[in-house]
Amino acid sequence: xxxxxxxxxxxxxxxxxxxxxxxxxxxxxxxxxxxxxxxxxxxxxxxxxxxxxxxxxxxxxxxxxxxxxxxxxxxxxxxxxxxxxxxxxxxxxxxxxxxxxxxxxxxxxxxxxxxxxxxxxxxxxxxxxxxxxxxxxxxxxxxxxxxxxxxxxxxxxxxxxxxxxxxxxxxxxxxxxxxxxxxxxxxxxxxxxxxxxxxxxxxxxxxxxxxxxxxxxxxxxxxxxxxxxxxxxxxxxxxxxxxxxxxxxxxxxxxxxxxxxxxxxxxxxxxxxxxxxxxxxxxxxxxxxxxx
Numbered sequence: 001x002x003x004x005x006x007x008x009x010x011x012x013x014x015x016x017x018x019x020x021x022x023x024x025x026x027x028x029x030x031x032x033x034x035x036x037x038x039x040x041x042x043x044x045x046x047x048x049x050x051x052x053x054x055x056x057x058x059x060x061x062x063x064x065x066x067x068x069x070x071x072x073x074x075x076x077x078x079x080x081x082x083x084x085x086x087x088x089x090x091x092x093x094x095x096x097x098x099x100x101x102x103x104x105x106x107x108x109x110x111x112x113x114x115x116x117x118x119x120x121x122x123x124x125x126x127x128x129x130x131x132x133x134x135x136x137x138x139x140x141x142x143x144x145x146x147x148x149x150x151x152x153x154x155x156x157x158x159x160x161x162x163x164x165x166x167x168x169x170x171x172x173x174x175x176x177x178x179x180x181x182x183x184x185x186x187x188x189x190x191x192x193x194x195x196x197x198x199x200x201x202x203x204x205x206x207x208x209x210x211x212x213x214x215x216x217x218x219x220x221x222x223x224x225x226x227x228x229x230x231x232x233x234x235x236x237x238x239x240x241x242x243x244x245x246x247x248x249x250x251x252x253x254x255x256x257x258x259x260x261x262x263x264x265x266x267x268x269x270x271x272x273x274x275x276x277x278x279x280x281x282x283x284x285x286x287x288x289x290x291x292x
Contacts, residue, residue: 013265
């Protein structure tokens with residue numbers, strides 16, 4: 001359904017933590033203008049874990065409204081409560097989201113059978129394309145390839161954001177699942193290699209600050225212009241590294257502040273980027289050609 005660079009968009013906030021709707025609208029236009037292939041609303045990078053339910057719904061609704069069919073919108077609608085994930089996914093469909101992104105249930109530590117039944121329940125309850133999201137480093141639970149294979153037989157489960165950091169894991173999923181099941185990198189650092197291995201793109205943090213460059217790299221890789229893709233990726237490599245110098249989205253929000261695209265707001269328990277990290281992130285931006 002989607003290929004290339006899909007941005008995991010930040011949620012701009014004022015200094016007091018309230019949502020900055022004006023800045024969010026500008027970011028949507030920024031990604032449309034720079035060729036990003038889809039926007040993920042209210043995901044990990046969007047600080048979904050500290051949004052209230054009403055804020056979560058409103059972020060998705062407004063991004064859909066402002067995208068205005070110029071760019072697909074994928075709603076983050078996962079939860080560690082199956083019933084809550086179903087409700088969020090139903091609401092995403094109601095406001096016009098093109099698909100949803102469903103993180104594995106965090107904290108509960110379900111079995112593989114529990115994971116299968118969780119995602120199957122959402123798929124059966126809501127007629128909307130659904131992308132699984134496996135990020136065991138954050139959730140404490142790993143969706144194994146054999147379980148992904150079972151889930152891929154459900155027609156509206158269309159892909160997975162695989163964020164284990166392993167290209168080999170992605171290859172195994174591609175081998176097991178149907179040809180139309182799409183695998184996306186959840187790690188900017190290995191996105192190029194994963195696309196060259198057969199993946200469809202990346203759900204990207206780096207794309208928040210260099211959207212055109214990330215889409216160019218993905219397009220070059222998808223069309224097997226490998227040496228050109230590697231040259232672009234080499235310029236972006238410092239960003240792939242230093243945008244994770246502290247927990248995401250702390251560094252990327254600071255970078256967007258430096259670019260004068262958003263304000264200073266971030267919600268506890270996350271804190272502003274530590275002073276000693278400013279210069280590495282600033283240098284990574286400059287190496288990627290970002291004018292500050």
